Amino acid sequence: MADAMTVRVRQPFDRTLLLVLPAAAFMLLLFVYPFLYGLWLSFQPKDGGALANYSHFFTTDNLWPTIWITLRLALPATLINVGLALPIAYKMRVKSRYQRWVTTILVVPITLGTVLIAEGMLLYFGPKGWLSQFLQLLHIYDGAIRLTHNYWGVLISLVISGFPFAFLLILSYITGIDPVLARAAATLGADPWEQFRHIYLPLLAPGLAMCFCLAFVQAFSVFPSAVLLGSPAGPTRVISIAAYEAAFEQYDYSLASAIAMIMGFVQLVIVAAVLMLRSAFYRGPVVGGKG
Amino acid sequence: MKRDFSELRLDHVTRRFAGAGGKAFNALDELTLTVRRGEFICLLGPSGCGKSTALNCIAGLMNLSGGSIWLDDTRIDTLPPEKRGFGMVFQNYALFPHMSVARNIGFGLRMRGVGAEEAGTRIANALKLVQLTGQAHKLPGQLSGGQQQRVAIARAIVIEPPLILMDEPLSNLDAKLRIETRAEIRRIHHELDRATIYVTHDQDEALSLADRIVVMKDGVVQQIGTPQEVYAQPANLHVARFMGYRNVLTLDVTRQGGDRIEVAGEGIALTGIPKQAVAGPRAAVAIRPEEMVLGDDAGGNVIEGQVANVEYCGRDALLDVVTGGGTRLHVRGAVTIKRGDAVRVHVPAERALVYPAE
Numbered sequence: 001m002a003d004a005m006t007v008r009v010r011q012p013f014d015r016t017l018l019l020v021l022p023a024a025a026f027m028l029l030l031f032v033y034p035f036l037y038g039l040w041l042s043f044q045p046k047d048g049g050a051l052a053n054y055s056h057f058f059t060t061d062n063l064w065p066t067i068w069i070t071l072r073l074a075l076p077a078t079l080i081n082v083g084l085a086l087p088i089a090y091k092m093r094v095k096s097r098y099q100r101w102v103t104t105i106l107v108v109p110i111t112l113g114t115v116l117i118a119e120g121m122l123l124y125f126g127p128k129g130w131l132s133q134f135l136q137l138l139h140i141y142d143g144a145i146r147l148t149h150n151y152w153g154v155l156i157s158l159v160i161s162g163f164p165f166a167f168l169l170i171l172s173y174i175t176g177i178d179p180v181l182a183r184a185a186a187t188l189g190a191d192p193w194e195q196f197r198h199i200y201l202p203l204l205a206p207g208l209a210m211c212f213c214l215a216f217v218q219a220f221s222v223f224p225s226a227v228l229l230g231s232p233a234g235p236t237r238v239i240s241i242a243a244y245e246a247a248f249e250q251y252d253y254s255l256a257s258a259i260a261m262i263m264g265f266v267q268l269v270i271v272a273a274v275l276m277l278r279s280a281f282y283r284g285p286v287v288g289g290k291g
Numbered sequence: 292m293k294r295d296f297s298e299l300r301l302d303h304v305t306r307r308f309a310g311a312g313g314k315a316f317n318a319l320d321e322l323t324l325t326v327r328r329g330e331f332i333c334l335l336g337p338s339g340c341g342k343s344t345a346l347n348c349i350a351g352l353m354n355l356s357g358g359s360i361w362l363d364d365t366r367i368d369t370l371p372p373e374k375r376g377f378g379m380v381f382q383n384y385a386l387f388p389h390m391s392v393a394r395n396i397g398f399g400l401r402m403r404g405v406g407a408e409e410a411g412t413r414i415a416n417a418l419k420l421v422q423l424t425g426q427a428h429k430l431p432g433q434l435s436g437g438q439q440q441r442v443a444i445a446r447a448i449v450i451e452p453p454l455i456l457m458d459e460p461l462s463n464l465d466a467k468l469r470i471e472t473r474a475e476i477r478r479i480h481h482e483l484d485r486a487t488i489y490v491t492h493d494q495d496e497a498l499s500l501a502d503r504i505v506v507m508k509d510g511v512v513q514q515i516g517t518p519q520e521v522y523a524q525p526a527n528l529h530v531a532r533f534m535g536y537r538n539v540l541t542l543d544v545t546r547q548g549g550d551r552i553e554v555a556g557e558g559i560a561l562t563g564i565p566k567q568a569v570a571g572p573r574a575a576v577a578i579r580p581e582e583m584v585l586g587d588d589a590g591g592n593v594i595e596g597q598v599a600n601v602e603y604c605g606r607d608a609l610l611d612v613v614t615g616g617g618t619r620l621h622v623r624g625a626v627t628i629k630r631g632d633a634v635r636v637h638v639p640a641e642r643a644l645v646y647p648a649e
Contacts, residue, residue, distance in 0.1 A: 183352050184385035186372040188399035188450065194373075198398070202389050282389035284432050 042258035053258035063259070066239040067266055073151070073226075073238065074219035077158035081215050082208060084159075085166040090196065093174045103171070110164035117160050118228035122148055125156065153229035154236045158219050166215050173207030174200065178287045203286045209278035213271045220267050239263045296363050296453045299326040299349075299486060304368075305357035306344050306510075318344045320510040321358065326454070326486050331477070333501035334490045337533070341510035342490045346456050349488065351375045362453065373402070378447030379456040383463065384439045386431035392418075392442050393427040399450035417449040420479060437468045444476070448483060455480075457489045461496065473499060494534055498522060506530045527567060528575055528646040536577035537621045541648045544574050552645045557616030559594055563643030573648035578638050580609060580621040585628070588637040596620065598632045612636060 045052040057063045088106065092099055109117065124130050125147035135141040147153055181203075182195040190198060223240040230236025239259065247256035306319040319341040326332050334342035347353040349360060351372035360368040367375055378399075386395050393414050400410040418424045421441035431439055440460060447455055457476070461469045477500055480487050491497055497504050498518040506513045506521060506529075514526035525531035532539065542554040542561070552565045554574050563576050587593060599619070600611035603626060612620045612634060622636050 178383075178385070180381055180383065180385045181387060183372070184379065184381055185387070185398065185402075186352070187350055187375075187377060187379040187456075188446065189373045189376065189402035190398075191371075191373050194402060199387060282430075284388055284430070286388060287383070 038257040038260055041254050042261050045254050045258075046252060053255050054262070056255065057258060057262060062237070063242055066237055066242045067262070069236065070220055070222070070238040070240075070263075071266070073154055073158065073222060073236065074216055077155055077162060077219045078212055078216040080155075080159050081162045081166040081219075082170070082212050085163060085170045085211075086204075086208065089167055089171040089174050090200065092171060093179075106167055107164045109160050110168075112161075114157070114161055114224045115228065117157055118225050121153065121157055121160075121229060125153065148229055149231050151230065151235050154222065154226050157225040157229050158222060161225075162215050162219055165218065166211055169211045169214065170204070170207065173204055173211070176286055177203050181286075202282060205281040206278050206283045209274050209281075213274050216270055216274075217267050220263070220270075239266075297328050298363065299454055300361040301325075301345075301349070301358070302361065303358035304345065304348055304355055304360060306341075306348055306353060307356040317341075317356075317510045319348065322512060323358075324505060324512075324515065326488065328453075328486055329484055331480050331487045331489065331500055331502045333497035333504045334488065334507060335492070335494060335497040335504050335533070336507035336513075337492055339509075340507040342492075342507050343458055344510070345507075346379075346458050346488060346490050349454070350377055350379050350456050376450065376452055377454045377456055378450055378452035380440075380443045380447050380458065380460045382459045384431075384443040384460075386439055386442055386446070388431055391428050391430060392423065392434070395431065395442055396446045396449050398446065403450065413449055417445040420448070420482070421445045421475070436463055437472060440464060440472060441475070444479065448479065451483075451485075453485055455483075455485060455487045457487065459490055459492070461491075461493075469496075476500065506533065508533075524566065525577070525644065528577060528649060531566075531577040531644060531646065536579050536644070538576075538578040538580065538583070540576045540578075540618060541573055542576060544569060544572055551640065554645065557618050558614055559616065559618065561592055561594075561638070561643055562640045563645040564641055565645045567646050569645060569647050571648060575646045575648045577644045577646065578642065581623045582642040583620065583622040583636050583638050585622065585624045585634055585636055587635055588639075590637075590640065592640055592643065593635055593637040594620065595633070595635050598628055598630055598634055601628065601630050610634075 042053055043050040045056075048056075092103060112120075122129070125145075126132070127144060127146060127148075129148075131147070132145045135145065147156065177200060181199050182190075185195045185199050221240055222238055223244070226232060226236045226238045226241060230238075232241050240263065243256045243259040243263065246252050246259055301322050301324045304319060304322040305317060307315045308318050310316040322341075322345055324332070334345055336342050344353065348355055348368070351367075351370060351374075355368050358368075359366055387398065390398065396414050396417050397410050400413060405413070414427070415424070418427060421444055423438060423441055423445065426434065426438065431442065434442065440463070443460070460476070461472055464472060473496060476487075476489075489497075489500060498521075501518055503515060504518055504521045505515050506526075508529050514521055514530045516524075516526075521530065522534055525534050525536065528539065540554075540557075540559065540561075542556040542559065544552065545555045545560070546553040547565070547569065550564060551562055552569060552574065553560070553562050554576055555561070561576055565574075594612075594614055596612040596614040596618075598610050599613045602609040607623050608626045608628065610622045610624045610628060612622050614620065620636065622634075624634070628634065
């Protein structure tokens with residue numbers, strides 16, 4: 001008996017594991033290698049010690065504030081996107097005649113590129129755009145409206161392009177929650193708001209945290225709309241513009257790599273903070289018993 | 292939300308659904324029923340008979356297409372579920388996965404603004420009632436199916452509802468636990484002295500639990516009666532089939548008079564009791580396997596046949612007896628009987644129930 005226990009049964013090699021290879025190769029070549037190369041490059045400045053790029057960044061007046069400028073755009077945009085998507089997705093969780101149409105219309109912007117959105121916004125929100133002309137025509141607001149080439153233009157564009165993403169993600173989380181739970185809460189005396197507050201919201205919290213992280217990372221790396229719709233020399237000089245200038249105007253790849261590393265680190269800090277908050281919530285299955 | 296009441300009245304409650312091809316059908320057709328305080332009512336029927344629809348209509352989870360529901364003098368079918376205050380136990384329990392057992396049970400009290408101290412006492416009492424003391428801090432996912440089930444019951448009764456609604460609460464439990472929990476439910480019902488409406492497709496469950504059984508089919512009530520009535524005197528052939536009258540023979544009517552009816556055909560001649568007026572030339576005779584007796588009887592009603600199959604059941608055996616005319620009968624008999632034996636079977640005339648042929 002003891003002998004039989006020690007005989008090791010050799011598992012036959014599972015050949016479906018080979019299907020992982022293309023993806024693994026892809027990751028190595030297009031992510032791991034460039035990342036490590038960039039990290040190494042950031043410690044090889046044109047002149048000075050290994051940390052010269054980093055000390056340059058944090059002591060130069062048009063570099064280090066880009067962190068705050070980017071956060072000032074990315075955090076509100078993410079909060080607005082998640083905050084808008086949550087109630088709409090909650091309403092859309094029940095099948096209705098309009099559900100498919102509303103969902104389609106809300107998701108359309110995801111198919112438009114950032115540049116296309118920027119073009120449209122310049123036409124619509126610009127000083128001589130439709131919105132401005134319309135408001136002036138009806139004498140609702142006669143003053144000058146500036147929603148492009150400043151902070152607001154970039155923020156609006158981040159909301160337009162980021163919303164569908166947050167909406168789809170939250171919708172999939174919400175439809176995963178067993179609607180019988182809310183019905184059970186109703187029979188126990190919970191009105192619709194209390195059903196949302198005590199049942200849906202706590203069960204959604206981990207999903208919302210995840211959605212926040214993904215939407216934030218996307219918004220933090222904003223580049224085209226900051227150039228096209230913002231004022232890239234001033235209030236919307238985001239961190240990716242600083243990296244771009246370092247790489248393609250000053251041809252200092254080493255500094256650009258350092259800026260990219262700092263950018264990644266800031267994203268990591270925010271994501272880690274949100275994920276730590278997430279662990280405070282219940283994260284098990286979202287059904288109420290045996291199915 | 293009232294705690295005390297004397298009766299719940301369902302008045303022609305109807306629920307329509309859009310069916311295939313846009314044709315509407317009645318999932319629940321004019322259900323009229325009065326439930327008195329202290330009563331245990333079972334809605335019994337096969338799946339799709341409208342019993343769960345009826346329960347959801349009473350709970351307020353589904354709107355009525357017609358009719359009305361009254362709690363004494365208050366019309367309640369226009370109220371949302373949270374204003375009705377009925378306790379409901381769902382088939383898959385619907386426990387809140389992110390709340391501990393105690394918080395699950397206390398949820399209804401919290402929604403009613405019951406103070407922490409009183410809530411604590413009532414939660415502890417409810418836990419004791421369902422015998423789950425000591426499990427208060429666990430999450431539902433850490434409990435077994437039977438325990439989850441009892442949490443669901445505790446959560447529904449802790450709010451002291453006038454009416455407790457149960458939607459097949461035992462269907463996810465194994466056979467042994469099902470019988471134990473069944474007794475628990477009956478005990479709790481008596482202890483609370485409220486009314487319970489219980490939905491099931493299992494006639495044993497209905498017979499053992501209910502004060503009155505409502506047998507349903509295709510949204511229509513077939514019979515309302517005590518377990519004894521429904522078991523021994525099914526109102527129609529459908530109820531008879533559902534209550535275990537496995538032998539249904541469609542034969543020609545030969546004589547009809549008084550409280551007896553004679554039918555014959557396929558080499559069989561039987562005398563039975565008409566349970567419904569038989570107008571046509573043919574009638575259906577319904578007989579339970581356990582009410583057919585092996586052996587001769589002076590009173591007639593004897594059928595001859597050969598044993599074609601034997602299912603051993605422990606105390607006795609379930610026999611398939613095939614008559615000379617090729618009719619297959621289900622009969623209970625002694626375990627000594629073998630396949631191929633020639634047997635004579637008789638049934639008392641008062642236990643051969645005759646209905647119009649379908």
